[in-house]
Amino acid sequence: MSGAPKGNGAPCEERADESKPNQTKHTTRTESRPDWPKPSAEAVAAMQNFSLRDLIDASPDPITFERTPRSEYFIGGLFNASDLLRVCTTSQTVPRTDAVRDLWRVLKQYPQMLLSPLPSRQKDALPEQRKYLVVRFHQGSLDDHARRIWHLAKTQALPLVMVTFDAARSLEAWFRAESKDKLREWFAAACLIGAEHQTWNMNAVVRTPDALRLSNTREAYLALRRAGIRELLGLDGLLYPRRQHVFYFDGKAGQ
Numbered sequence: 001m002s003g004a005p006k007g008n009g010a011p012c013e014e015r016a017d018e019s020k021p022n023q024t025k026h027t028t029r030t031e032s033r034p035d036w037p038k039p040s041a042e043a044v045a046a047m048q049n050f051s052l053r054d055l056i057d058a059s060p061d062p063i064t065f066e067r068t069p070r071s072e073y074f075i076g077g078l079f080n081a082s083d084l085l086r087v088c089t090t091s092q093t094v095p096r097t098d099a100v101r102d103l104w105r106v107l108k109q110y111p112q113m114l115l116s117p118l119p120s121r122q123k124d125a126l127p128e129q130r131k132y133l134v135v136r137f138h139q140g141s142l143d144d145h146a147r148r149i150w151h152l153a154k155t156q157a158l159p160l161v162m163v164t165f166d167a168a169r170s171l172e173a174w175f176r177a178e179s180k181d182k183l184r185e186w187f188a189a190a191c192l193i194g195a196e197h198q199t200w201n202m203n204a205v206v207r208t209p210d211a212l213r214l215s216n217t218r219e220a221y222l223a224l225r226r227a228g229i230r231e232l233l234g235l236d237g238l239l240y241p242r243r244q245h246v247f248y249f250d251g252k253a254g255q
Helices: 041-045 052-058 071-078 142-155 180-192 218-226
Strands: 084-088 096-099 112-114 132-136 160-165 171-176 205-207 246-249
Touching (some): 052 142, 071 246, 132 142, 142 171, 142 180, 142 218
Antiparallel strands (some): 132 171
């Protein structure tokens, strides 16, 4: 792709279908895969009503719909300047691994990233080094996803730090990984209300907050319109937004 950012090696190339769940090919040591529970309709039905607009209004840091992406602001609230992050344009491309301070001005060009900072350029992140857990949902509307996220934030132990739109059809919620001996129990509760299993893996990629997805999708336009988030439908002059906007952020809960 002309003008695409380059990693620590070969240039990046766009994947044909970027909308499918992501699994990076870059090696990271992982834990044994638990046997997660299947979603429970009863557990979902018991949750209180909550919408994406409610989630935006509940954000400790006010959410503003600005024209210029602010990836560096959100990453700076989540990680230290010296933390090594691995970012990529798609999960099938050569990644870039650099300290946050060296990625500062170009983060918005890398729409995907590994969730945990790396101990070094040569070593992979280990499960005990988790800094955050991300949950995402693919079934239902953005309001449905916000309802599930808020339920986890209010009924489970981990603090909600950030919620990012994938610029297609899903929300990704970042929770701070406290009480590491209870993380599996917490993630099982998320799976019970429909969270996908993949983000438990240390080598799963997630959306870089407020970065720009490589392509526009009609899904994003329709999903935002159904949720009543009309403020984004014209930003950057795009009919179908590709902005991975942050809809909730708690800077004090990060780090």
